[in-house]
Amino acid sequence: MILASAEARRSDSMNQHYADTITALGVALLADVPVVLWGDPGQGKSSVIEGLGEDLGVHVETVIASLHEPTDFGGIPAIDPVAGTARKLPPDWAKRVVEFGMQGKGSIVFYDEISTTPPATQAALLRPILTGWVGDIRLPASTRSVAAANPPDIAADGWDLAPPLANRLLHLEWALPADVVRDGFTIGWPKVTISRVDDRAVQDGFAEGKALIGAFLNARPELVTKMPASSEDAGRAFPTPRSWEMAAKLYSTAKAAGCNDTVVVMLLNGAIGVPAAGEFTEFLRKLDLPDPEGLLHDPESYVVPVARGDKVFATAASVFTAMSREITGERWLACGTILAKIADAGLADMAFMYARRWAQNDVRPRGALPTQEHMRALAPILTEMGLLTRGVAAPA
Structure with a gap:
């Protein structure tokens, strides 16, 4: 009976962690922060994103990043015979996203298997994820980016994420508890909740978040930028001025959406890394x-x-x-x-x-x-x- 009770508590804890991860994903989409979901193969990452698209009424464009060349993200070079100038032609997947945008429909671009993508292709991914440009066309402003990755030690022909790409993404750990799998097969997968928030509250919270981060970094200047020691850690979240600003954006959006403290900590961990986030949250607690x-x-x-x-x-x-x-x-x-x-x-x-x-x-x-x-x-x-x-x- 004691074992059963302990197992039930463990199951509840895992389910709550999954629910918090789902909520954190929703906050990131709301804040327009690109996300990478880290987890073993076959953990339902694709299914959740596709279900999210159905719930929100948006198009989901799945791009298996490992099957693409750098030109599929940077544009395919071609000569314009009329103008006599070079162009960069966008791939079909980008054209589809633009076409849906012209119809008033948003899109989520799901970049799957990015941890089996060579460094040159990862570098090319920066442009569509950060600027929305693919070749000579720009994806609609409503487009959101989500990526999926398997840890390099278990991925076939896996690569660590390049630090420039890793530092621009929110990193969330993804795992499916048994109860969630059971419910997914019988009554449906959990929905990603994206709360409505007041824009003014987010703006005010962003200013407050930056002020708190500024106060913290005034006390701990060595954490403004701290590059990880290993290439594997450099492919995850770590603190830089860019990721601190991302943390402030996520912090303000989560607060405006009424998220619990666990979700806020999860977002901070995924933006600036666990060590820096731990010090920052302890700083906030003592203030x-x-x-x-x-x-x-x-x-x-x-x-x-x-x-x-x-x-x-x-x-x-x-x-x-x-x-x-x-x-x-x-x-x-x-x-x-x-x-x-x-x-x-x-x-x-x-x-x-x-x-x-x-x-x-x-x-x-x-x-x-x-x-x-x-x-x-x-x-x-x-x-x-x-x-x-x-x-x-x-x-x-």
Whole structure:
């Protein structure tokens, strides 16, 4: 009975992991982040993507990447007899995607078996996945990219993914629990849920996510870029400025969609790698930031935690980001007060980083002037921006 109970818990855990993976895939499609699904052969990756296309009413174009040449993605060179110039003719699969787009129907391009694709072909894949260009035509903006890969140690004639390609993809581990297979054969495969999200919430969350990542990287600059030691690890997720931005995009979309923390961590792991994601999530857990809107409402209540430079940096970032979403004279002055408090606490470098942007004309509301407190604490930046030489200030 104990064994049965343990097996049931294990089954529930596996099913939940599969459900979270499905949700993470949906978030990536919503955020327009290309995905690679890693798993053993025969794990239903193709079936799920095809079912997803049916559920969403979009065309699924399956491209067996290992059977294609680089020209199938970069375009087939040809001479235009009329113009006398060289062209790059698109393959049939790209034409079909464009034709569906002209009919108002979106597409998912499913690049299968990319881990058995030679490096030259992997390099050619970058163009359609990142820019949407295939030869001389561009895929519709609504096109989404999903790839499937088998680990090189089990793939026939397998190759590690080239780092430039790997660093541009969200990596998700894919496995089918027995219960999911049973249900798939009897009542149907699980659906990929793609939530509707408010665009403004995603944009605000993206700004917040970048601010939090900036605060983290200020404390851990060695993680801005960290190349893996082995070629196998370099074919998976690892941190670079590009993948950190991807992480911010996925983080904001997942938060706007109301995803649980497990899905958020899964997305971060798949964007920047488990070690960097683990440090970042632990950083977020320990931050315990004050509500930026609360500080903008009552800036005098802010007490600078001098011993927690990481928290101060993140607070400055979150307050400036919140102020930027809705700029009024009152909120602009409140943000300046927070920055002045940080400078007065001996952390002027952090305050000046945001004060320089805060004082610019495209941020400062028309007619708004820094107070005497701002003038004193932020003098170097305000002088640089030309606000001290005018000899004017708002009342303290």
